[in-house]
Amino acid sequence: MRAAKIAYKPVGLALGAVSGMVAGALFKQAWKKLGHDDDAPDATDEDRAWGEVLLAATLQGAIFSVVKAAVDRGGAVATRRATGVWPG
Numbered sequence: 001m002r003a004a005k006i007a008y009k010p011v012g013l014a015l016g017a018v019s020g021m022v023a024g025a026l027f028k029q030a031w032k033k034l035g036h037d038d039d040a041p042d043a044t045d046e047d048r049a050w051g052e053v054l055l056a057a058t059l060q061g062a063i064f065s066v067v068k069a070a071v072d073r074g075g076a077v078a079t080r081r082a083t084g085v086w087p088g
Contacts, residue, residue: 008079008087012072019071023064030059 031040040056041048079087 005085005087007083008075011075011079012087015071015075016068019068020064022071023067026067027060027063030063031056034059 027040028038032038040060041053043053043057045053076087079085
């Protein structure tokens with residue numbers, strides 16, 4: 001049982017990296033669909049208003065959280081199916 005949890009660590013790290021890339025791509029597409037510039041504003045972007053910066057941060061955080069949760073959950077379910085042990 002413990003071996004499966006230990007073996008899941010590198011899988012979890014790889015899934016985390018992949019989920020970050022997927023979330024980043026989804027955020028870029030969502031930001032473009034909202035009719036804003038191609039690039040989302042940074043917090044220190046002097047030419048962008050507070051509202052736009054905070055909207056971008058909120059959207060980005062929501063997308064990253066949902067994608068990460070979905071990928072983590074999917075990885076845990078796949079691990080249980082393969083090993084019979086929940087990795088958490």
